[in-house]
Amino acid sequence: MAEATTYTAKDFVSDQDVRWCPGCGDYSILKQMQSTMAEAGIPKKDIVFVSGIGCSSRFPYYMDTYGIHSIHGRATAMASGLKAARPDLSVWIITGDGDALSIGGNHLIHLLRRNFDVNILLFNNEIYGLTKGQYSPTSPKGQVTKSTPMGSLDHPFNPQALALGADASFVARTMDRDPKHMREILAGANAHKGTSLVEIYQNCNVFNDGAFAVFTDKSSKAESTITLSEGQPMVFGAEEDKGIRLNGMNPEVVSLNDFSKEDLWIHDSSDRMKATILSRIFDNDALAGGLPRPFGIFYQEDRACYEDSMQEQLDKAVSVKGEGDLDMLIRGSHTWVVD
């Protein structure tokens, strides 16, 4: 990437009218992304947004950078080839719960294990919006939708656990209703060298309004969520009077009246085992047990990026065999002459 350039968020606004439904959570994400890119200072000519299909996948049209709005589920595969060919570009994948986890599930896990240096923003609204309201792979079991009038039978995916299972090198969660937190996470994803998976809880106010209300509404947020801070004890609650303690492998909510902060779980995003435990604080049963939903960077590690390893092999081949000579290639090793 070239030298840093000075931008404002407005510089990233394209000439296209944004066509999401009024009140959609996508607007907030677009705005935070534009701010984040302005702060990052990467030249616009070196940025590519790649998306699949779905409401969220219209995103690239609204960024004044390079962009491809591709086909359903394949943005991850498209971005892999792009990054392999052009390691110098800043590549962002915009996808949704259906695009990334249903039709594109295979490409997602393979991208994560290969660890191309790209960023994935997974807009999770637990519903199919563009096709007008069918359940998605993240919809809770029993959800009544147009395609599941008696309730969904599917056990939902847990995106964080799935990403960790695929050995993702950066796994984080944020929400549309907390712009400041989202910008922090997006900046973290941008800074991370390797594939960053950012799951964003995004409200679909038309087909699945309030799916995340318990985590986003002022009245319940403090008690139902916890913000992960690196090296900090896990404290939450409106009065900051609660914490999470690890009892062996089991997280439990404790009162700070009974325990001191030193007794609490200290967030360490380099600890894969602890990240796995965090990712498991997920289903509603656990919530009923009082565990708040975590937001922040669950896990990050430094691991070789695919495109770098690929280039190393090319360089090595050149150093061993020399720069390719086309005539030698065509000729091969055995020839004979006909007089």
Place this chain on the structure above:
Amino acid sequence: MTKTTEKKKDVTILFAGDSGDGMQLTGSLFTNTNALYGNDISTFPNFPAEIRAPQGTVAGVSGFKLHFASMDIFTPGDDVEVLVAMNAAALKANLSQLKVGGTVIANTSGFDKKNLRLAKYEDESNPLLDDTLDKFRVIEIDVTKMTKEALVNSGLGSKEIDRCKNMYVLGFLLWMYNRSMDTTRKFIEEKFANKEVIKDANLAVLKAGYYFGDTNETFTSRYEVESAHLPPGEYRSIMGNQATALGAIVATKKAGLDLFYGSYPITPASDILHELARHKNYGVKTFQAEDEIAAVCAAIGASYGGALGVTASSGPGIALKGEAIGLAITLEIPLLIINVQRGGPSTGLPTKTEQSDLMQAMYGRNGEAPLVIVSASNPSDCFEAISEAVRLTVEHMTPVMFLSDGFIANGSEPWSFPKASELPEIKPNYAHSEKSLHDGEYLPYKRNADLVREWAIPGMENLQHRVGGLEKDHETGNVSYDPENHELMVKVREEKVQLIAEDIPLQTIAQGEDSGKVLILGWGSTYGAIRTAVRSLIATGESVSQAHLRYINPFPKNLGDLMEGFEKVIIPEINNGQLVHLINAKYGIGAKSFTKIQGMPFTSKEIQEHIIQAL
């Protein structure tokens, strides 16, 4: 005693044995020796779909057919003259190909009770003992036993000894056809350079086979196929998939681009991936994707980034890539798709050849999605044909499908190769950071006279733009649902492809007069069989000509006129009649179809007989 040498114009040998018997290697080594003698050569391996089908069974038979000659040849031969049968199953599977009076070289220990039972010879009947082979000359050699004896002091185990027996057969054939062991020796010495014992064992067995022919008094005559009068020059042997890979690398370099190859393993296309992966020092990036869809999408991503994205597969994989190919068509970016066709539908006949994906190439996508189609007609032709495919996709900013098939992919022949400097330069139609702006605005879908848009690549200043699979405005590329714009874009994409007819060579007559009674029009791997058949008929004074298509979409612009010169047009195809539909739909000339759908190429005799009937 003295041994005589009989001269022959051409010989077709079929090496057949268990898939573990090393017949492919034996055939290849014998081929290399003959190539160095200056014979013209054509080969065709034929193997089972299973890696190791049950030993001794007909299903497990692997064959390698070699046709070598002192004249120009174009096919791996119709009838087999010498059949090497390492076991009873190999004989059973291939005897029908042996011509009357031909020779069977049988490994007698492959005809024991167990082998006969596995090959399903009823009631312990043994073809070597009953009248099955009365019409043939039979040379019985206990190859297994002789190999053991040659290696009695080698210290090798019986399994390792058994693996050397193909060298015995090879040694014997080298003697029989008056060839030196030098090339094979050199190969063995290089291959087993670090395995002294194995190297010595193979060399010893090779020699034993050779001297068996030399000293055994049963064999009184040897044969010789003199060198062919090929045009002077330097030659190498090349297989179709290899030529495809090399052609793609060279043409991509000629375009000043980097090659990105995304693919998923599939028979019979995988060898292209293997070949490309060996040439990383040419800047080739190979990516074994998680599936066919990811392979083509990664290639599209690479093309978007300014490389040449290439993907290859066979029919089933191409079906999976269909939606993404449609995307590349509407994005209007370079993408080279290689289809090494095999028998279908569905999984079909993975290791057998067929030309049945032409309609898939032409129409196998949703919507109006015209795809340029270029095909190769023989193994070495893959080099030039794929170079053309690269040129068209890069210079015309539209995906190109390159059609090969299992027959071409695995077949080999001598190739008088070109110099890189003699090959044409390919010129991408790049956008320019200043000159491409119109009143300060970049219009990604503005076109030149050939209706080709510019290639604006991330990293180019001022040209940021968004493309996608939704219908686009004809200039800005922004999403457009305007009814007239959609109709315009559909027509423009089609016209752009048809305009390529102005940028490809006119169709020529491959042999025969420019007009006459019958034109045999072919495409792809039928070239050799048609060429041989038409040559014979022309020699007997028949009014027959041959034209063979490389470009199928668009057709060369003179094709209609060219066909007008003939009373009848016959189109032989290894499918149920596909090109014939395209030709009749476009030109309405009532071309006749001649088909074979057995997973095997035409023999020239089949085509010749069909033409005679038609005359």
